Amino acid sequence: KAGVTQTPRYLIKTRGQQVTLSCSPISGHRSVSWYQQTPGQGLQFLFEYFSETQRNKGNFPGRFSGRQFSNSRSEMNVSTLELGDSALYLCASSQGLAGANYNEQFFGPGTRLTVL
Amino acid sequence: AQSVTQPDIHITVSEGASLELRCNYSYGATPYLFWYVQSPGQGLQLLLKYFSGDTLVQGIKGFEAEFKRSQSSFNLRKPSVHWSDAAEYFCAVGAGLRFDMRFGAGTRLTVKP
Numbered sequence: 531k532a533g534v535t536q537t538p539r540y541l542i543k544t545r546g547q548q549v550t551l552s553c554s555p556i557s558g559h560r561s562v563s564w565y566q567q568t569p570g571q572g573l574q575f576l577f578e579y580f581s582e583t584q585r586n587k588g589n590f591p592g593r594f595s596g597r598q599f600s601n602s603r604s605e606m607n608v609s610t611l612e613l614g615d616s617a618l619y620l621c622a623s624s625q626g627l628a629g630a631n632y633n634e635q636f637f638g639p640g641t642r643l644t645v646l
Numbered sequence: 647a648q649s650v651t652q653p654d655i656h657i658t659v660s661e662g663a664s665l666e667l668r669c670n671y672s673y674g675a676t677p678y679l680f681w682y683v684q685s686p687g688q689g690l691q692l693l694l695k696y697f698s699g700d701t702l703v704q705g706i707k708g709f710e711a712e713f714k715r716s717q718s719s720f721n722l723r724k725p726s727v728h729w730s731d732a733a734e735y736f737c738a739v740g741a742g743l744r745f746d747m748r749f750g751a752g753t754r755l756t757v758k759p
Contacts, residue, residue: 573736578745620689629745632697638689639688
């Protein structure tokens with residue numbers, strides 16, 4: 531069974547631009563969560579989507595948004611990019627809702643975003 | 647809000663030696679506790695998870711962790727380290743009615759031949 535895939539793996543943008551990252555979960559998994567990893571703030575939960583609905587949300591500004599499609603694939607969008615948005619963005623999938631008993635999440639390799 | 651502390655930023659051990667990575671958490675009740683490993687260029691992989699039951703949890707790759715409520719700790723151990731264990735290790739806490747996963751800052755493990 532293929533793992534979680536994320537595209538693109540690397541991305542360079544300039545301040546003020548917007549970016550869309552994509553995540554394909556493991557086949558059969560209906561939950562997709564997004565995390566931001568930076569050297570300064572570490573790993574932080576962004577949000578979780580399940581059955582095309584956002585079910586849980588971390589403490590990030592509205593510039594960070596996401597969506598999930600009927601095939602469970604998910605996209606994350608960051609608008610008006612800031613230098614501080616440079617990070618590794620990790621996607622994780624789980625069979626059930628991750629927030630229910632903290633079901634095991636399987637992580638993708640991440641998308642490295644650099645904002646210049 | 648819960649928090650997680652990993653006191654050691656970087657640890658170096660010799661191959662074959664034992665390993666203990668420390669994790670302390672702050673939360674009123676017993677949270678879900680996790681250890682993840684991240685190799686360079688890869689995502690996180692779950693090593694083990696604890697919520698209730700036996701306080702000694704066995705995980706993958708020969709790792710185990712012990713939950714000590716009195717010390718608010720969940721330390722990760724391995725009796726004999728292999729060179730392939732070199733990676734970054736993250737302790738995480740999940741608690742509350744609303745999904746809220748908090749990660750520690752990570753401990754980078756270097757294995758000497």
